[in-house]
Amino acid sequence: MKLTLENVTKTFGDKRAVDGVSTELTNGVYGFLGANGSGKTTLMRMLATVSTPTSGRITLNGNDIFQLGDSYRDLLGYLPQHIGYYKHFTVEKFLFYIASLKGMDKHGAKQRITELLDRVNLTEKTKVKIGKLSGGMKQRVGIAQALLNDPKILIVDEPTAGLDPKERIRFRNLLSEIAQDRIVLLSTHIVSDIEYIAKEILIMKNGRLIEKNTPQKLMEGIQQQVWKVQVNDREVASYQSSYKVGNMVRGSNGVELRIISERKPAGDADHTPVNLEDLYLYYFDKEAGA
Amino acid sequence: MKEIQIDPEISEFLNSYTIDYPNEEEMETSIEYILSQVPQKKKRFASFKTSAQTIIANSLREMLMFNWTFWALNSVFLFFGIMSLTVFQTDPYLTLFALAPMPFIAGIFEILKSQHAGLTELEMTLKYNAHQIVSSRLLVVGVFNLFINAAITALCLQVDPGLIFSKLLLSWTIPYVLVSGIAFLIAMSMKSNMVSSVLLTVWFVFCYVMIQTPVTQEFLMQLNGFKAAAFIMAGVIIWIVHIVKIKTFNIRSQGI
Structure with a gap:
């Protein structure tokens, strides 16, 4: 599987949020590193089909992801930077709802939800209303929903925000385990999130991709x-x-x-x-x- | 035709060039790549049919996810309608006019709940995406509202068989199409989870003032076919605009 960005640009009025980004992404974890406003989230949103590039192209195995439509979204797991919830839904009901919107059947969804709640350490909160969960727990529900359909392309924007150190390690290990046969794109400004698991780090600054290399090579450079x-x-x-x-x-x-x-x-x-x-x-x- | 004379030196230079023709495999690869770039002709009807089927299929799930307050509020409206017609013996045309858009206005909160909960961005990335979800909820609320209006119309005819059916129909069609369209327009720009409560209050006040004012009451009672058609047409246009907007949901329109 190959995700290709060809000169992708996104402008908002006069501002170039993403400026001519070209790269190729294959299976493995890619860490997007950049300060606030560097264009990480805008790029993530385009990769998740939330917004379209002003110019340039994003393709999956040669096919435009926006032309692929729901067959691309079917492969996608996405955790936005700011995710909301239906607060009166229980954790289980919310995950079932998202599973059905991902086109999963009830039986498969049930099994997957049980498994994922265990992975994100929320089994005991299955029947609790989301409004009553702490910020870190809500974030873990967000991680679980992104993984529901066993996505081949996982895009997570600042996924460890609000997680305590133990949960961050748990999440890193989870990503590391699943990344072998899928593309995982992780945006963060917490370097320890990607230090040990990223196959390559993409450094973004002022909307441009200024470096893309293995952590080792990047570190050797300085x-x-x-x-x-x-x-x-x-x-x-x-x-x-x-x-x-x-x-x-x-x-x-x-x-x-x-x-x-x-x-x-x-x-x-x-x-x-x-x-x-x-x-x-x-x-x-x-x-x-x- | 005049033959072009080429300098022998240039001619020799050009002749030294050879063109390597691609082999069969290279040609196939090129064709495959180019084919993937050719925009596919959309079969519009087939695409519309699939989309409509998806929206209808998703409506049932969305209905099951509606908050109980929506159903409770609508039961109150229905009860109020029945009581008005049978016990208080209010004017059936005005009663229908006042009740007609209420289920829809109450349902706006459910239709736009993703927006209020901050879930639109996530829903845009799902297999059944944000515009299909909103369309499914619209369908549930719209059809449910239609059902309530039809039920009250039937009740009116039951209570007083002398009522004019076409006039009853017009009494609720205008607010159902036009008022709900305007309410949805306001709701889309308000982006507040209090939107249904605010709009219902505004509609209550409007109906109360209208019923208390003989001029507006008379205007409503004497709506002829042409004027009524104009109001309905205005409502239909507003809804077409809404549908186009929903189909082109994007993060900027959602203020993300």
């Missing part, structure tokens, strides 16, 4: 620009104003700063292994600080 330096308390502000400073670890000998810089920031600075947070900081420093 290997010479990540430094660790020990400073005292009084020097921290000066480093922060001159460099992109990531983590700061306070210890007995002062503060250890993680710095992203093309040049060596201090005589005693040492290179340190790169992680995805460094990568994020490298590309989105201004946005992160905003």
Whole structure:
């Protein structure tokens, strides 16, 4: 299965939300990384057929996804960034309703709902009204509905928002398990969500796709620009104003700063292994600080 | 015809070119690719038939998902209609006029509940998508409203066989088509889950004022065929606009 984006552009008035994105996506997890307003959600919406590109084309195995219509949507599982619920529906009723809108038969839906509620740790909440669930639980219902039809293309926009660390790990593992024979597109600005499971990371900035590569390759690309330096308390502000400073670890000998810089920031600075947070900081420093 | 003279040097240069013809497999691949790009002619009637069948099939599911308040409210309207005609002996034409769009106005909340719950974006990506879902709900509410109006018309004729059937029909057809169309238009732009309550209140007040005002009452009673047809036509046009809008649901129109 191959999802192809050919020069996809989406404009809203004068603003280019997505600007000439071209890429190919095959089975595996793809992490879309970008600051707020970078175009991730707009691109996700086009891939989910919620909106159409202003220009360019999205195809699945050579066929335009908008021409494919319901046969494409039949393959799709989607979790929007902001999902609403019918609050007076119970969890089970909501999932049955969505299953029927996905064209599933009652028997198949029943089995799948039981299985998925177990996977997202909501079995005990089956008969509870959605309005009474916490934000994290509602998000888990959202994840379950996206997986109901065993989708071949799963698009999840900020899926871990509101989940506690344990549930985030559970969700990551779930995605990792199912991604072998399907395309999973995951948009986030929480780098740890994709660090270990993404086959490739797509970095978006100002509507453009600026990088697409494996996490390893992307991190290798900035290997010479990540430094660790020990400073005292009084020097921290000066480093922060001159460099992109990531983590700061306070210890007995002062503060250890993680710095992203093309040049060596201090005589005693040492290179340190790169992680995805460094990568994020490298590309989105201004946005992160905003 | 004059033969074109080509410089021997250029001629020799051109002759040195060879064109590699593609093999059978390459030609097949090219044809297959090009065919996938050719827009398919839509069989409009077949597509309309499939779409209509889907909407009808989905209506039953949507009906089962309606909140009990919709059915309770409509039972109250029906009860009120029966009581008005049999106990209070109100004017049957005016009673029908006032009751005619109420089930629909009460149902607007159900029709647009995805929008109010923030589920439209998700529903746009499902096999049976947002416009089919809204159309199915519209069908349920519309047909149910029609059934209520027909039942009250039958009751009117039962209570007083001397009533004019065509006038009874006109009494409810105009508000059923026109008022419900305008109400839906307002509801689409209001995007509030209080929309049904607000519109029902407005309609109650309007009917009360109209019944209290002899001029409007007389106007309604003397609606002739031409004027009535004009009102109904206006309602039909509003509904055509709605149907087109629903068919082209997109995230901007839904304010997502």
